[in-house]
Amino acid sequence: MTATSRNRQKKTTFRLLAPGVVWMILFLIAPIMMIVYVSFWTQTTFAINSTLTLDSWKNFFASEAYVGALWTTIRLWLIVLTLTFVIGYPAALYVGLMVKSKTISTVLLVLCVIPFWTSFLIRVLAWRPMLGKEGAINIILQKLGLIQTPIEVLLFSELSVIIGMTQIYVVFMVGPIAFMLGRIDHNIIEAARDLGAGFGRIFWKIIFPLSLPGVVVGAIFVSVMVLGEFATSGALSGRKVNLLGNIIVTQVGSLKWAMASVVGVILTILLGIVVAGFLRIVDLKREI
């Protein structure tokens, strides 16, 4: 009998949500569906038509360059993910757990975030004078007498891409981990210490498990961004490193929409597997 007021509320909710939902369906879901659809279109030299075919898919798997890009993407992703975790975790441990003062920990986190107010591309570009043959690192190492001739492999190599990506994305790993560590009740650690547990034991039995949801969230952030990358590899590898993203860019540049779409679908599947895999490790809904 009170359906009227229920309906009224439903209507309000609907009106508030409709614009956003429609926007996302039209300009997010439809475009992604479109990628899947176009990946089966027929590509001629300069045009594309909607006759369905598997040609582009066959071409992808027949090409050493394309399949190579897939492996490069996976390899780079694994390396950068590992590095952001290994480099980021100790920093998060200090910021989130070791620092007792709330102010200092906030200041440190803000310090980590400030670089994000510089253009992403400028931050990538900033590695060039750093890593180059006459770059800052080579100069410093030479001055210190550690090397005689400049290390050339620093720039325009896979290494420079890895260094660049790690620096840009490591903060996305630090943030969530520090957040989870900050929520740990210090009494638990004190209690464990009173029971005679050493730091190693406390870390592996208490601290690390409690920070795991943060690691997973950080890993998802880093994975999504690294897998979709093309600018860093473009700018720092001198076209030596081709990721799936780079293939998409060059294919679109030469109007090969069907092939770009195939790569897009493969990238989507890869992302789906990775994210679903991480969500398996930790039930985020329960943890947060």
Place this chain on the structure above:
Amino acid sequence: MESKVLKPILAVYVGLFILFLYGPFIVLGILSFQQGPEGGPQFPIIEWSTYWYKHLFGLTPPSRIAPLPVGEALVRSLTLAFMTMVTATVLGVMAAQAFRKRFRGAGIVFYLIVLGMMVPGVLTGLGTSLLANNVVGVERHWWSTAFLAHVVYTFPFAFLVMLAILNRFDGSVEEASWSLGVSPMTTFRKVTFPLIFPGVLSAMLFAFTLSFDEFPRTLFASGRDQTLPLAIYGTFSVEIHPNIFAFGVMTTLFSFALLAVYGILMGLSVRRAKKMAMQEDIA
């Protein structure tokens, strides 16, 4: 006991970590003061000068190095970021407002919105341009297709910010307003909105900066006319000069100015409250 050793080690480590984050930018800043126009984008500094800053603003005599095509790009980027900011914030506030009541399908809608920030730009960019180019058959522009993609990207951020704000919002003032015979619409304008304004400001800041710096989506979804990040990207393939470094410093300063404006606006609303409290102490 181990933590007595561990803590200082980690403190030093964090210092190095921050150096790692800032190092390249410091180098970039130093090199932006390289002598010009002969000085290259590398050490050593031949002579300190502000040549490349002047070059940026077209204040140097013409040389073989073309000035960066940033003037129009900057205007476009600002316009696009502003459009995106307004749209994303409006959508974000509306959606977050809806989420204050439980409804069926809330989970799906939540993930649909959040997906916008999770899907890599290269995919949304590709999809949007496919849709525009091959299905709808419209030309791509920074103010049309790129704008749509920018909102897809920034709307989730605005939504999450507003969701966090509204979660802490005490709804009894709204109920008080209704009980005074004021319609929900007017209540939102006169009560809710003024009270959540600091949150709206944060959502706007998020949307603006993300859109201003957005690159992969714009690369695919905009047409001939470049936005600022596209202009910078354009210099990647050619030989770079310290003018791009000077430009980097300038954009960073601009970002900080924006941040300062945000801080001042935030501070004003906080200070007004403090001032009132102080008057009470005097009275």
Place this chain on the structure above:
Amino acid sequence: MTQRDPIFRLEGVTRRYGNLTALDGIDFVAEDNAYIALLGPSGSGKTSLLRVIAGFETPDAGRIWFQGRDITDLPAHERGIGFVFQNFALFPHLTVFENVAFGLRHGAQALPKDEIAERVKSSIEMVGLAGLEDRSPEQISGGQKQRVALARSLVMQPKLVLLDEPLGALDANLRERMQVELRAIRERLDVTFLHVTGSETEALAMGDKVAVLDAGRIVQYDTPDTIYDGPVVSDVAKFLNRFNLFEGILENGIFTGPFGAVPVTNPRQNKSDTYAIRYDRTQIFDAGDANLPGPALPARFLASEYLGSSIIFLFETEDQKTVEVDHHLSLGEPRPLTVGENYTLSWNPEHAIVFGKETAR
């Protein structure tokens, strides 16, 4: 008391949260121009009931009538029912004046500026806040906030104002003063107050009528003295905090409890067999005294508590149950008692109220 027309009426109002039933088919008729106290322990659904009447929540079943009109499907802002919140819910970004003027300014009908100013002014004066118009809510005290909330609501000239534990956030002193003032303000205006409270003293002191809510049902609705003298079920007696309650067995008109077996008349239908005697009707005798007015309950004296106009004596029975005796000082000095000594408690059986699963006959 003269017969009053009903101001609002509830018909089988039910509200569930998941599988928790907050309101369980409430039927209720409230008189016009009255002060009604709605008394209930926490979790009895009293706030839910208020929110349903106000229109903040929708009942799952049942109908609500207000001034002869079915308002069940009307949104809150079209009901014309005032609401005063426990946390005051003042608009923090507006001055006291603007808070009070809010409904007049932004409501359905546009009023001329000077009429708004006039009504706001007289409303603020009525609650005694003249001179504070330009303060912001954070610059005034809790009691003043409460008055602003009241003025804000009354300026709309509602026929019904719902008050959700309005004194709950105030300290004891202020609470007593506001009790008197709330009653006085209501009497001056032609309005019904429905005042929700968890405090039995507040309810009995303030209400022309008191409705007792328990587990989502109104178990008793009567004048304060009727409720005080004759709670209809043992839960009401327990909640009033004025009765010694004894569990026992009622069979064939005989109640067997810690004081032995006593014959009872007219037991009230209840879910358990309970014998109730008011604190101030319980009397103290020496152990072994044969000259008792009624049943004999042996008990050990624990302590006494001086309350100004009366003294409370605490006893412990053999089965470790605390029994209270309230001795009003107008009845003369109490007899001296020794802590730890055994005494006999007794009472006039006519003053006892007996609740039982079996009813009379």
